[in-house]
Amino acid sequence: MDLTLDKELEEFQQVFSRFCQEEIAPVAEQVEANGVNGTILEKLGKAGYLGLLHPESQGGQGASFLTAVMAQSILAYHCGSTFFSSGASAGLFGLPISHYGSDEQKARLIPELIAGAKIGCLAVTESSSGSDVASIQTSVYPDGSGKLILKGSKSYITNAPIADYALVLARYSRDPGKPSTGASGLTLVIVDLHADGVQRGAPLRKMGLRGSPTGELYFDDVSIAESCILEKPGAGFRQTMKAFDWERLSMGAYCVGVMQACLDESRNFARNRKSFGKMIAKHQSVAFMLADIKTRLEASRLLLFETAWLFDQADGAPRIEHNGESLDLSARASELKLMTSQYARECTNLAVQVHGGAGYMDEYKVSRLYRDIKIAEIGGGTSEIQKQIIARAESKRALRI
Numbered sequence: 001m002d003l004t005l006d007k008e009l010e011e012f013q014q015v016f017s018r019f020c021q022e023e024i025a026p027v028a029e030q031v032e033a034n035g036v037n038g039t040i041l042e043k044l045g046k047a048g049y050l051g052l053l054h055p056e057s058q059g060g061q062g063a064s065f066l067t068a069v070m071a072q073s074i075l076a077y078h079c080g081s082t083f084f085s086s087g088a089s090a091g092l093f094g095l096p097i098s099h100y101g102s103d104e105q106k107a108r109l110i111p112e113l114i115a116g117a118k119i120g121c122l123a124v125t126e127s128s129s130g131s132d133v134a135s136i137q138t139s140v141y142p143d144g145s146g147k148l149i150l151k152g153s154k155s156y157i158t159n160a161p162i163a164d165y166a167l168v169l170a171r172y173s174r175d176p177g178k179p180s181t182g183a184s185g186l187t188l189v190i191v192d193l194h195a196d197g198v199q200r201g202a203p204l205r206k207m208g209l210r211g212s213p214t215g216e217l218y219f220d221d222v223s224i225a226e227s228c229i230l231e232k233p234g235a236g237f238r239q240t241m242k243a244f245d246w247e248r249l250s251m252g253a254y255c256v257g258v259m260q261a262c263l264d265e266s267r268n269f270a271r272n273r274k275s276f277g278k279m280i281a282k283h284q285s286v287a288f289m290l291a292d293i294k295t296r297l298e299a300s301r302l303l304l305f306e307t308a309w310l311f312d313q314a315d316g317a318p319r320i321e322h323n324g325e326s327l328d329l330s331a332r333a334s335e336l337k338l339m340t341s342q343y344a345r346e347c348t349n350l351a352v353q354v355h356g357g358a359g360y361m362d363e364y365k366v367s368r369l370y371r372d373i374k375i376a377e378i379g380g381g382t383s384e385i386q387k388q389i390i391a392r393a394e395s396k397r398a399l400r401i
């Protein structure tokens with residue numbers, strides 16, 4: 001087994017790292033204070049980052065998942081908020097459109113999205129439906145004149161306060177008096193957030209990721225064209241689950257970027273800070289904290305790269321034969337997210353500890369990493385939901401053996 005990066009990937013890594021050092025790192029604190037802005041997204045667009053996973057036919061890079069997770073972990077290293085807002089736009093909103101959209105939808109939306117000129121979001125969660133996606137209540141139905149009516153609300157949506165478009169998961173029925181139940185009928189619709197009847201709540205105040213705006217969306221009998229349905233009515237649950245697989249892969253990349261930042265910040269601090277007449281890195285308990293961060297980082301990076309590579313090999317298929325067994329790739333993405341989010345949270349805790357009181361101060365990056373990381377155990381499905389997915393796949397395997 002050779003896990004060495006090929007020359008092309010190594011060069012890409014260097015170029016994108018340089019871009020992030022020059023364009024993202026210097027403004028990360030500004031983003032924390034004032035929020036992600038269009039200029040940063042446009043720079044990410046120009047650098048090719050937003051289009052990495054989009055096909056070349058739409059102006060994207062047609063890159064591999066391996067290339068994408070590498071770039072994502074580099075961006076996350078420098079700024080979690082920029083990582084999340086760009087991911088919600090080009091990934092959560094953009095990828096389902098690139099994969100399931102009509103030619104007209106792709107041509108209308110993808111080029112501006114991956115240039116960073118327009119911003120998107122994926123709106124699934126509602127105030128009473130988070131983990132239980134199939135219980136959402138937002139509804140969409142034909143009004144009899146060739147249009148659809150969208151009614152309901154969404155909460156905790158990344159980019160809601162700044163987005164131009166949302167991909168909204170809604171319950172489709174021909175007769176509004178007879179709504180569908182469960183996962184059947186769920187449908188993704190593309191909504192212009194500047195349309196009449198759409199309202200946004202104020203950005204929510206959060207524990208972390210303060211530069212990535214999160215908010216509510218309200219749809220008060222919004223009239224949308226039937227051509228805004230993604231693929232077909234009833235396909236929304238399957239499409240959303242696929243989007244979550246990609247999100248979980250990308251969350252693994254986020255965690256790896258954060259762990260690398262924890263290691264670099266802590267190593268640097270431990271080398272320069274002295275106590276009891278010697279650099280703190282020479283106290284065994286501090287050196288052990290660095291060892292714990294490093295070990296979690298290496299294990300996570302390996303799982304991330306292998307999972308991305310498996311996604312590339314599977315080429316969209318839900319399973320792949322690997323080392324003599326049939327792997328369920330959704331379960332693998334859940335394993336990646338479950339493990340890396342726990343490790344990354346532990347690493348941010350260790351990094352703050354290495355810094356002592358300084359780690360509690362906003363001027364040190366580890367303080368931001370610590371506040372930001374908690375989302376990895378919640379967003380894109382909580383750790384408990386990841387365990388359910390993994391356990392379900394394992395029990396099916398047990399029945400087959």
Ligand SMILES: Cc1cc2nc3c(=O)[nH]c(=O)nc-3n(C[C@H](O)[C@H](O)[C@H](O)COP(=O)(O)OP(=O)(O)OC[C@H]3O[C@@H](n4cnc5c(N)ncnc54)[C@H](O)[C@@H]3O)c2cc1C
Pocket residue numbers: 088121122123124125128129130131132155156157158159206209214375378379380381382383384385
């Ligand atoms: C910063 C941020 C950004 C977000 N961005 C988006 C976005 O862009 N788009 C979007 O649609 N959503 C977004 N979300 C919402 C996010 O996906 C949900 O918060 C998440 O899925 C959990 O749902 P919930 O908050 O309703 O928690 P709940 O579902 O109410 O869960 C509460 C607790 O109960 C546990 N639990 C629930 N059901 C079970 C079960 N069956 N078995 C065991 N334990 C269970 C959970 O694990 C959790 O510990 C965002 C959230 C945050 C915080």
